[in-house]
Amino acid sequence: MDAGEIMENVQSQSTQSRYDKGHLAKRSLIKLSGAMKSNEPNPMADELASLMTQVANDRCKTSFAKLFSHFGPKINSFGVQRLSQQGLAMDLVQETMTRVWTKAHLYNAEKAAVSTWVFTIMRNQCFDMLRKVQHNREDSFGDDIWPLFESDEAESNDNDFLLSASLLQHVEELPPLQRQVVQGIYMQELTQQELADKLNIPIGTVKSRLRLGLEKLKSFMEKHYD
Amino acid sequence: MINYHPDQHLLSLHAKGDLPLSMSIAISAHAELCPHCQQQLDQMTIALSEQQFESAVKTQSVDTNDNHQLDALLEQLLNSTLDTLEIEQASTIDTIDTIEDNSVSIKGQHYPLPKVFRKQINASWQGIGKVSRLRLDTGEPQARASLLHIAANGEIPEHTHKGAELTLLLAGEFSDCYNTYKPGDFMLLDKEHQHSPKTLEGCLCYTIVDAPLYFTKGFSKLLNPIGDLLY
DSSP states (O other), rough: OOOOOOOOOOHHHHHHHGOOOOHHHHTTOOOOOOOOOOOOHHHHHHHHHHHHHHHHHHHHHHHHHHHHHHHHHHHHHHHHOOSSSTTTTHEEEEEEEHHHTGGGBBBBTTTOHHHHHHHHHHHHHHHHHHHHHHOOOOOOHHHHHSHHHHHHHHHTTTOOHHHHHHHHHHHHEEEOHHHHHHHHHHHHHHHHHHHHHHHHHOOHHHHHHHHHHHHHHHHHHHHHOO | OOOOOOHHHHHHHHTTTTTOHHHHHHHHHHHHHHHHHHHHHHHHHHHHHHHTTTTTSSOTTOOHHHHHHHHHHHHHHIIIIIOOOOOOSOTTTHHHHHHHHHHETTTTTTEEEGGGTTTTTTSOOOOEEEEEEOOOOOOTTTTEEEEEEEOOOOOOEEEEEOEEEEEEEEEEEOOSSOEEETTEEEEEOOTTOEEEESSSSSEEEEEEEOOOOOOOOOGGGHHHHHHHHOO
């Protein structure tokens, strides 16, 4: 597979989806808050999304190579602008594209276009690399600073996405000790005994915190969904 | 209702990843509390990603050397690296080990923190009287980032700033000569402003100052070194 050919191919498609000024304005009307995705037809975006699906489901290296040929040079040019140090731009390409490979199954087409998802990975990696260059810090805070727009297991198992999202939000609002128990039992699927051992508290305490937490959730939900 | 927000310029710099850690934390925490700014950041991120990845314009200045390196990198990934990589598990941000870390307790009050603080709270509280400070280690020599707690009926002596001062109110309320503030309010004051925040019910803030503060009023001049400690 010739990388040059693939690039030509992807770029000729992109000329069809020229940027127009009404584009962004329309996007602000997207109803589902948090969804970073356009509803307009966009051939290149569809092509990229189908390549992502093949990487996620079949670990398809040919599709990965096509994604690399599309994104690689552009990530490189972003890196050249941002990371003045020689060689770092290519590191950014490598760091970003290996994450595309290892996180492909977390990509959620409902939440963001492939371009946007890859952009967030690249930006977050670049932030961490800049910290290293500027302050000699080996930390990785990028993924904590910007939300990732990825699937997590708790919601991918649930068909009723909106209800589950709002329930999850209410779980976040529980007092920390109750929240910890509710999350341990229902999201990490620990047994009550496992959780008691893990938290080093009596199993009776697990039971009572769980009961309090569930009662609170029930009243949240009744209040809002009657 | 949040009344004070970062301006468009700050938001767009944040979407690009162009701000230092201390300010990135502030914007991220504000956006977690403010759906309006989060939505604007999302829009900006979409626009930036399209500009970067979907624009029809050929990537400028990709020299042949870069192309060779990219080809070599792809080959290496395909032939060996990819097969050795583990598939990443779903984000662990909300797992049990980190829940307890992402909150602070001070003077009998317990405060959950925005997600961005997850790995940032590594010091202990210091302070005198009603005012306590927990310094964040951002590694930035010019800016000092802290959590600041003021207990009920507490205040900070009147001061001006040598540089800029950012205050993001995370919980509780406080007032100064300008206004009363609510959780999520994001206030960036320059060195022209003097103020002396007071709180009735107590509050928790995230603050950044980019130079030492001058306390400007009578007796509190004596406390100047302590004023430095507080922020």
